[in-house]
Amino acid sequence: MKVNGKIISITTSQTLIYFLKDNNYEITKVAVELNGKIIPKTQFHNTAVCDSDTIEIVSFVGGG
């Protein structure tokens, strides 16, 4: 699986929300593109990710 340009490995298919939480992302602060498609936050729990996917995750930090 390619995450923000880096190759990592996941052994089983899992939901996007599980993957994000497992990798310490804060769900309310991210934008996620899976294989070139933006995934709305409401779909995080019923979107599956697997080892062949490419994910781009932007995690916002505060300040402006």
Place this chain on the structure above:
Amino acid sequence: MKITLNGKLTDTQIKSVFELKKTITDAKNTVVIVNGFAVNSDYFLSENDSVVIIEKGIMPSKDEFESMISARHTPLVYDRLKKAKVAIAGLGGLGSNIAIMLARTGIGKILIVDFDTVEPSNLNRQHYFIRHLSMQKTDALKEQILAINPFISVETKNIYLDETNIKDLFDGYEIVCEAFDNPACKATLVNTILTELPSTKIVAASGMAGYYSSNKIKTEKKMKNLYICGDLTNEAKPGTGLMAPRVQICAGHQANMIIRLLLGIEKV
């Protein structure tokens, strides 16, 4: 030979810009700008040159004024930017500075959105003055934009943006600038625009607190329609405040990326 002189199409037989100046003014204290560049030595005119001759200290007539404001822009660039419209969401340290930069650049239409009023702790980095305290940020910023360039159309909205109003407000904008402070609000705006307004590009910011190296702040293209400026790491938190220089560096990145996109350049 046809040239543009102080905004007016002019037919002239005069060959040099200094000769041309003598026909307008005998004042010594002048600025002469040819095709966006201030010249100190004489310049031989060519067809279609744009010449602006400004007498310092004299308020020009209204029809000459716009050409003088825009004189230092590359001519075709200004024409394109004057037709553009940009929305700025959040008018804090990023948004207020971005709005001022876009105004100076001559963006024709600017929509500025914020729910809040100006208070003293804003003055360390946001583009407001003591006279603006307790005013709506939208009104305080509109006043400044029009004081810089009265030919800009400024629309204001005093609302708190969330999932329920983002789509309707920004529908039809080719570029929305994300300039919030709160990370969850940043994510909500970005997610809503990326999913519901597929032809809108968003220029967002993340990570500009403190006084870390200026050079950590970058512009990156993250997804098809998403550009992010900042160091992506340094958040505002107790012990790491937001300070004018890095906030303005980040604002400058956002404003420049917006201008590049308006001119058709998608490369960061």
